[in-house]
Amino acid sequence: MTTKKKISAASAVDVVPKGTNDVWVYTDIVKEHFFHPKNLVMDASAMKGYDGLGMVGSPACGDMMKIWIKVDKKDDRLQEMKWQTFGCGSAIAATSMLSVMVTENGGMKIAQALSIKPQDITKRLGDLPTRKIHCSVLGDKALRSAINNYFIKSHQKDRVVKEQVRIIDKAANVTDHDIEEAVLEGAQTLEAVQKKTKVGVGNPEVIPEVEQLIRFYTEKYFG
């Protein structure tokens, strides 16, 4: 049997585009957090007495993150943030840095922790190679998921925040949520998603990330 598809040889066998050629060199801060991660959990079975637990990602996408938090309820601050990750150097360093950021100086207010963006983390890391930024976007999501879990467990359901959308292609005004919708509607190739959203048509540099997302959501809903 053979299948007939309108795809490229490269994407057909997962090779995808040429052309992103920035070098990737890690800063000393990234290395420090990678080789000596802070607040890393080495034995998940020993994790007890936490207030919130969050988990996002999947190993198929190359990144998966689990975060445990302890909350100072009186002050509404994060007391502890512990984590585990399946991920590359950037993912490990970014999560380690995130755990430092939210617990330093007596702990971050929950409201502020909820608004942390990946860029805030990469800035503290002294920048990541552009190509690796997507590896750092899971930490803040996992933290929000842990905080939401805390809200639910502590009967503050009204405080639960819906996951924010992220703009993927400014020109086409397409968000990760739009891509998620497109995949849910059955578009599982770049071409199909582009037909629905026009993502990356005038902005080809976003295509690797779009394909990553397509795979992520395909895996999530149909995997």
Next chain:
Amino acid sequence: MKKNIYLDHASTTPTDPRVVKAMEPYWTKYYGNPSSLYQLGLQSKNAITLARVKISQLLDCQADELIFTGGGTESINLALKGVLQKNPGAHFITSSIEHHAVLHTADTLKKLGHSVSILPVDDQGFIRLEDIEKAIKDNTKLISIMIANNEIGVIQDIQKIGALIEKINRERIAKGLPIIYFHTDACQAGGTLDLNVKKLHVDLLTINGSKVYGPKGVGALYMKTGTNLGPIIDGGGQEKNIRSGTENVPGIVGLATALELAHQSQTKENARLIKLRDKLIKEILAIIPKTRLNGHPSQRLPNNVNISILDIEGEAMLLYLDEIGIQASTGSACTSTTLDPSHVIRALGCPYEVAHGSMRFTLGKATTEDDIDYVIKHLPKIVDHLRHASPVRVDMDEVAKAIKNAPRQIIEL
């Protein structure tokens, strides 16, 4: 002193000092343009002729069946585009585990109006003969299948495939159909395998210097007499008008010297490498739980070890290994420019997470048993550390099931 163990020879090899020495005179002493008719020109021309003869002996072909190029990628582009530009709209067949040089060229061919079929491989990495037969169409003009894979080292039975294509061609001639040319990418095999083009039954074969302790940026294309192929670089008409441009004389001399040296020590060196390779494979699989060898255990390059280590990610492993002086490579998405995990390991039917956790160690001339022992000693500790820090627990049975149930279809572009 910090260790420096280079286990990435599939990526490139150091140039052998004897090769450097052979190239040396052609930079400043014999710098003439081979096309010039005076002494200096003749010296350069003779050097190229001698290199051509040497390589033709190794491949068992005529000297004038070799075209020198600027590396493996260029030879591949020349073979594929060179044949198909003479056959508008013709059909091209290749495999899902080829180097990007072939697969991206296939995309370009598609855009130029050709049709392309991509063959699947089985769980060990082999192309099945029946898939080749199935994929062939009346207008098929070229088939390209690599002899040895750069990621998982698997060695295809090119001899058998070549013989099959020859048999099919005899039938096609009787039916008045165009004959099919057969190209093999032998970049990874130049130092270790027998590349006798007659025994392999190939019409076109690509080799390069970068993987055989020769210079980078130089390669050759074997082109059987009578193969109808046009140039992809036009100009002054060098290399039988197939590859114009002033010849890279030191590079060509270096390529011939490197291939000759590799040939001299081939049998002994292969045996030595196979012993080290098998030790590394056996020990990693025995010591580290939840590991999987990618590619066939023995039908693989003597220097290639490719193992997926589950529940952790390859780039993290790579960085830890680098920190203790081991330089290797991974099929993880995070080290590719495209954010996609290895297409070769995926083609075996492996789920993404298996590709993300794949590590490739490719040994070389300088690799010692001590080096292998060093890896065996340190890798388990790194894996253990990263696994403790990982929330993922992949089910090995699920992986086995996924591989067994992988679709393995011929993809038509």
